[in-house]
Structure formats: structure tokens, C-alpha cells
Amino acid sequence: MSESFQPDEKGFYGPYGGAYIPEMLIPNIENLRENYIRIMNSESFRKNFKTLLEDYAGRPSPLYYATRLSEQYGCNIWLKREDLNHTGSHKVNNTIGQILLAHEMGKKRIIAETGAGQHGVATATVCALMGLECIVYMGETDIERQAPNVARMKMLGAEVRSAVSGSRTLKDATNEALRDWIANPLDTFYLIGSVVGPHPYPDLVAKMQSVISGEIQWQLRNKTDKSDPDYVVACVGGGSNAAGSFYHFMDNPDVKLIGAEAAGEGLSSGKTAASIALGETGVIHGSMTNLMQTNDGQITEPYSISAGLDYPGIGPLHAWLNHTGRAKYLSVTDQEALDAALLLTRKEGIIPALESAHALAALNQLDLKSGENVVVTISGRGDKDMKTYMDRLQLV
Amino acid sequence: MEKLQTLFKQKKDLLSVYFTAGFPNIDSTLPVLKALEEGGADFVEIGMPYSDPLADGPVIQNSSTVALKNGMSLKVLFEQLKELKKSVKIPMILMGYFNPVLKFGVEAFIEECKEVGISGLIIPDLPYETYIEEYEKLFTENGISNIFLITPQTPDDRIKKLNKASTSFIYMVSSAAVTGARNGGLSPKQVDYFERVNSMELKTPCMVGFGISNHQNYKEVCNYAHGAIVGSAFIKHLENIGDDHNEIVGFIKKLKNGQ
Ligand SMILES: Cc1ncc(COP(=O)(O)O)c(C=O)c1O
Numbered sequence: 001m002s003e004s005f006q007p008d009e010k011g012f013y014g015p016y017g018g019a020y021i022p023e024m025l026i027p028n029i030e031n032l033r034e035n036y037i038r039i040m041n042s043e044s045f046r047k048n049f050k051t052l053l054e055d056y057a058g059r060p061s062p063l064y065y066a067t068r069l070s071e072q073y074g075c076n077i078w079l080k081r082e083d084l085n086h087t088g089s090h091k092v093n094n095t096i097g098q099i100l101l102a103h104e105m106g107k108k109r110i111i112a113e114t115g116a117g118q119h120g121v122a123t124a125t126v127c128a129l130m131g132l133e134c135i136v137y138m139g140e141t142d143i144e145r146q147a148p149n150v151a152r153m154k155m156l157g158a159e160v161r162s163a164v165s166g167s168r169t170l171k172d173a174t175n176e177a178l179r180d181w182i183a184n185p186l187d188t189f190y191l192i193g194s195v196v197g198p199h200p201y202p203d204l205v206a207k208m209q210s211v212i213s214g215e216i217q218w219q220l221r222n223k224t225d226k227s228d229p230d231y232v233v234a235c236v237g238g239g240s241n242a243a244g245s246f247y248h249f250m251d252n253p254d255v256k257l258i259g260a261e262a263a264g265e266g267l268s269s270g271k272t273a274a275s276i277a278l279g280e281t282g283v284i285h286g287s288m289t290n291l292m293q294t295n296d297g298q299i300t301e302p303y304s305i306s307a308g309l310d311y312p313g314i315g316p317l318h319a320w321l322n323h324t325g326r327a328k329y330l331s332v333t334d335q336e337a338l339d340a341a342l343l344l345t346r347k348e349g350i351i352p353a354l355e356s357a358h359a360l361a362a363l364n365q366l367d368l369k370s371g372e373n374v375v376v377t378i379s380g381r382g383d384k385d386m387k388t389y390m391d392r393l394q395l396v
Numbered sequence: 397m398e399k400l401q402t403l404f405k406q407k408k409d410l411l412s413v414y415f416t417a418g419f420p421n422i423d424s425t426l427p428v429l430k431a432l433e434e435g436g437a438d439f440v441e442i443g444m445p446y447s448d449p450l451a452d453g454p455v456i457q458n459s460s461t462v463a464l465k466n467g468m469s470l471k472v473l474f475e476q477l478k479e480l481k482k483s484v485k486i487p488m489i490l491m492g493y494f495n496p497v498l499k500f501g502v503e504a505f506i507e508e509c510k511e512v513g514i515s516g517l518i519i520p521d522l523p524y525e526t527y528i529e530e531y532e533k534l535f536t537e538n539g540i541s542n543i544f545l546i547t548p549q550t551p552d553d554r555i556k557k558l559n560k561a562s563t564s565f566i567y568m569v570s571s572a573a574v575t576g577a578r579n580g581g582l583s584p585k586q587v588d589y590f591e592r593v594n595s596m597e598l599k600t601p602c603m604v605g606f607g608i609s610n611h612q613n614y615k616e617v618c619n620y621a622h623g624a625i626v627g628s629a630f631i632k633h634l635e636n637i638g639d640d641h642n643e644i645v646g647f648i649k650k651l652k653n654g655q
Pocket residue numbers: 089090115116117118119193194195235236237238239240241242307308309353355356379380381
């Protein structure tokens with residue numbers, strides 16, 4: 001394989017990535033860039049990270065053979081159970097890693113953005129663990145639709161600040177977090193929640209999440225004698241659980257990588273968050289990538305039933321994986337995701353997060369053959385989405 | 397670029413005023429510019445509204461949202477600027493974010509700037525390194541000055557690099573913050589920062605911006621820099637009073653002369 005899926009020293013994946021940030025953020029970003037690899041490679045970081053992932057977050061997360069779902073699709077479906085992690089999603093892998101980084105860099109005040117609230121909860125959790133001040137920015141719309149997670153963050157001692165600009169979702173929360181960092185450059189660590197933002201964040205977060213594909217490899221080998229599956233399928237908001245699920249397989253072209261992005265009410269409905277299908281190259285939150293924009297280069301307000309996928313851009317690694325054809329990105333509508341969530345629940349007794357339901361729904365668009373091993377990452381559990389499920393699936 | 401250079405050579409204690417194109421109304425651009433000139437602004441920064449202005453506080457964010465709702469775009473702005481080119485004499489700078497410029501096409505954008513008589517550009521999220529590698533030649537060949545920002549956290553060696561690449565002035569951000577009017581005078585920390593920059597004896601003059609809201613602030617920073625830039629305080633004025641000519645002239649006179 002000729003292309004590299006690692007960024008160059010300026011953080012570019014092909015034409016995507018980089019650090020398009022105002023001068024006010026340059027010192028913060030330089031500081032992080034100069035330190036993250038060194039710290040992550042240090043003996044003490046590796047030991048602490050491993051211990052916390054195992055004893056605190058409950059890793060390794062199971063790789064579960066979904067018998068009844070496999071029958072339905074006529075192939076071998078393996079679920080990577082990130083929903084079973086402490087705090088209920090893959091987000092905690094990254095927050096544990098970054099809080100250790102923040103601690104090592106002597107930062108006392110942690111800020112984060114959140115969409116579904118899972119990253120906010122995972123951040124508030126590790127801040128409680130380390131005794132650090134925590135401020136989470138969350139769009140006003142998301143505060144309403146993900147109320148249980150807002151309550152969890154508050155109980156964990158975090159301050160939740162409402163972002164009231166734009167569509168009042170993840171994009172706007174990220175803007176507010178970046179503004180906070182501009183105003184607090186010295187004591188504050190920005191604990192970003194996905195493989196987005198200026199370099200080195202996309203690389204840093206992908207490395208933290210790569211524990212997912214590392215485990216898939218040995219778990220699959222133990223169960224099937226083959227370490228590499230035929231497919232890896234994951235949902236894509238900013239793209240962190242997908243990056244983590246793809247990571248160890250990117251250089252093996254025999255493994256088909258599938259990302260599921262949110263089509264909302266449909267690609268042509270005007271209410272969508274399908275940044276790969278509808279996006280064009282541009283800059284969002286400091287990174288050159290694919291994003292949904294108008295003809296005048298204004299960022300389009302996204303929409304998805306799932307707060308975690310409701311983002312108009314995508315991490316630059318995914319823009320590059322798509323550009324090179326290494327990974328394929330499929331769009332999944334709200335309704336398809338809801339149906340897939342109900343199917344998993346009734347076949348396997350697992351209620352997935354709405355985000356993860358998009359990955360499950362993508363199975364319907366694949367030409368799956370008997371004997372093929374298909375790993376689907378269940379990025380989170382559905383507790384936070386019960387209100388939406390009750391309303392939309394008419395379960396009352 | 398030359399117009400700006402001449403201004404900086406001839407005059408001290410410059411006052412520059414920022415406003416968002418298309419705010420409060422889509423056709424406010426000309427009346428606001430005329431009034432700013434008459435009131436005594438030495439040059440102006442015209443904001444190109446953007447959906448996600450990262451380095452801006454609530455006041456400028458809101459003006460951008462309104463301007464976009466009013467239908468402002470780069471295309472509309474350039475059309476307006478073409479028409480008023482002859483009636484405004486003071487130098488004009490455009491300020492805005494990189495994505496709309498990228499979408500417009502950087503080359504086409506620079507050509508339009510030249511055509512309508514723009515002297516310089518402030519694009520906060522176009523970092524120095526990218527500018528040097530990809531765009532410096534294009535800017536200078538077309539006589540467009542790229543204006544860099546520095547902040548209290550910018551190290552000396554980086555300031556020296558930015559100084560070297562500057563062709564008109566350096567935008568000295570007054571404190572670690574996004575844009576927005578603030579009350580009160582200069583803090584000892586800010587004075588230290590201004591003095592540190594002054595002691596570097598840069599070839600490029602500095603203008604102080606962010607948080608300057610009244611005559612007193614303006615005079616105070618003129619002790620340490622070539623002048624001051626007022627943004628949010630003026631937008632607030634437009635929010636309250638609208639784009640009435642005499643009101644703007646009065647506001648700028650008061651800012652400049654204290655009465
Ligand atoms: C359960 C879950 N899955 C997926 C996502 C999407 O994020 P990413 O694409 O970074 O994995 C989120 C984000 O909030 C989430 O909570």
C-alpha cells in the first residue's frame with residue numbers, strides 16, 4: 001500500500017489536517033505538539049494508561065459473537081462492546097489518556113465540548129478521579145435532548161455551560177471551548193472529544209482510541225485463528241470510535257473499513273449531517289477536511305437524531321481514508337438507525353446508543369457473504385437515548 | 397499596502413475602527429464607511445461575516461449572524477466596494493476567516509481585493525507558516541498586506557519572525573481573550589507586555605486591539621503603540637443606534653477627541 005495513514009510532522013494526512021488556528025492558540029498547540037508523543041511513549045504514561053483502562057474503565061471490552069444477528073445477516077457478526085466501558089461509551093479511552101497528559105503537563109483546569117454528553121461525562125469522570133476543575137461546553141439543543149448526561153456531569157462536579165450560537169449543537173460547543181482556551185491559555189487543557197481540531201489532536205485522539213482495534217486483533221485471533229476481519233464497521237461523528245476501530249487495520253487492504261455517517265432525514269432533505277457525502281474541502285475547528293458548507297463558504301447547520309453525530313465536519317484522517325478509497329462511508333437516516341437499534345435490542349438484548357445504531361444500520365447496505373467476519377463497534381449504550389426511543393418507536 | 401505604509405509614516409496615534417459588513421443592514425457598508433471617515437477614523441477594518449468566528453466574542457458573533465441573515469457574502473461585499481471605491485479615501489482592510497476565502501478561491505479573492513482598493517487582510521486562522529509557504533508571493537505581488545496578530549503569550553522569537561514578514565503593521569492583541577469591549581484601564585501585566593514588545597524595536601509599527609472601548613483606552617494604548625483598533629464597542633453602538641450618519645460621526649469624534 002503506497003499511502004500512509006499517519007500524519008506528517010505538520011499534521012497533514014494528504015491535503016487534510018494541519019493547524020489553521022488563530023495566533024492566540026499557537027502557543028497552546030505548540031506546547032501540546034512538542035510533548036504528546038514524548039509523554040505517550042514514556043514508561044509511566046503507558047503503565048498508568050494501561051492500569052486505568054483495565055481496572056477503572058473495565059477493558060478489554062468484550063468482542064461478542066452475535067448469534068441471532070449473524071443468522072439474520074448470513075455472516076459472522078462480532079460486536080465490539082465499547083458500550084460496556086465505564087461511563088457507557090468509547091469516549092472514556094480518550095479521556096483517561098488525555099487526563100494523564102494534562103496532569104503530566106501541569107494543567108489544572110480542564111475544558112471540553114460535548115454533543116451527546118458522553119464525552120462530557122467521560123471528561124467529568126476523569127476530572128473527578130484526578131481532582132481537577134472541569135468545564136463542559138454543550139449546545140443548548142443537546143442539553144435538552146441528552147438530559148440524563150447533563151445530570152451525570154453535574155453530579156460528577158463539572159460545570160456545564162450552554163452554547164447558544166448557531167444550531168446550538170456540537171459545532172457551537174466546540175467554538176465555545178476554543179474561545180475559552182483562547183482566554184485561558186496558561187492553566188487550561190482542552191480535552192477534545194474526537195479526532196477533530198488542529199494538529200496534534202486528530203493524531204493524539206486516534207492513538208488513544210487505537211486500543212479498540214488492538215484488542216479486536218487478538219480477540220478475533222483467539223476466537224477464529226484469524227486476527228483480521230473482513231469488515232470493520234463503525235459510526236462517524238467526528239470519527240474517534242471509527243478511527244480507533246480502524247487503526248490497526250488501515251495498512252491491511254484486505255480489511256474493508258466502513259464508516260456510517262448520519263444522513264438525518266435524508267441526503268437531500270436539507271436536514272442532515274452527512275459530511276462525506278455532501279461535504280467539500282474546507283477548514284473547520286482548525287483542520288482542513290470535508291465539511292458541509294454553503295456556496296459562500298459558511299458552515300452549514302447540521303442535523304441528526306443522534307447528538308453525537310450531529311456535526312458538519314469529520315476528522316481529517318477520515319477525509320483522507322475516503323479520498324484514497326481506503327475506507328468507505330455510507331449514509332444512514334434517522335429512521336434506519338432507529339430500526340437497527342430495535343433489531344439489535346430484540347435479537348441480542350443490547351440497547352445501543354443512537355450513534356452506534358447508525359453503524360448497525362449500515363450492515364443493510366453491505367453485500368455480506370457467508371463465512372465473512374464482520375466487526376461492528378457498538379460505541380455506546382442507549383440509556384441516554386431512551387426518551388428518543390420511547391417517542392420515536394412508539395413503545396408506550 | 398502602500399496607502400497603509402504612507403499613513404503609518406505620516407501619522408501617529410492612529411484610530412482604526414472595525415465593523416461587520418452587512419450590519420445592521422445589508423446596505424450599511426457605504427453609509428458606515430462615509431461616517432467613519434468623516435468622524436476621523438484613520439483606517440477601517442471591514443469584517444467579512446462568518447458562521448463560526450472562533451476568535452470573536454458575543455457582540456461580533458451576533459453582528460455576523462445578522463449580516464449573514466441579511467444576505468451578506470463576499471460576492472455582495474465586493475460589488476458594494478466596487479461602487480464606493482472612489483468615495484472613500486482612508487485605507488480599508490478586510491478581516492475575516494479562512495474558509496469563505498478558500499471557497500471563493502484565494503487567488504480570485506486577492507485579485508478582487510486589489511481591484512476594489514483593499515490595502516490589507518487580517519485572517520486570524522490563516523497561520524503564519526501556511527501564509528509564508530503558500531500565499532506570501534500572491535499577496536505581495538498584488539500589493540495586499542497580510543497583518544499578523546501577536547498576543548501576550550507570543551514568544552519573542554516568533555514576534556521577530558512575524559515582524560520580518562510584515563508589510564504594514566502588527567495587530568497587538570491586548571490580552572488573552574476573544575474580541576469584546578472591556579471596562580477599566582490597562583493592567584500592569586498588559587503594560588509589561590506592551591513594553592516588552594516595544595523594547596524589541598521592531599521595524600513594523602503595532603496597533604493595539606481587543607477590548608478598546610473609549611477615548612481613555614485609546615489614548616492610554618497610544619503611549620505604547622502606533623494606535624488603537626475599536627471593534628465591539630462600535631458594533632454595540634450600531635446595535636443601539638443603527639447606521640445613522642451623524643450619530644456615527646459623533647461617536648468617532650468622541651472616541652478620538654474625548655468630546
Ligand atoms: C456513543 C457514541 N458514539 C459515537 C459518537 C461519535 O463520536 P466519534 O465519531 O468521535 O466516535 C459519540 C459522540 O458523542 C457517542 O457518544
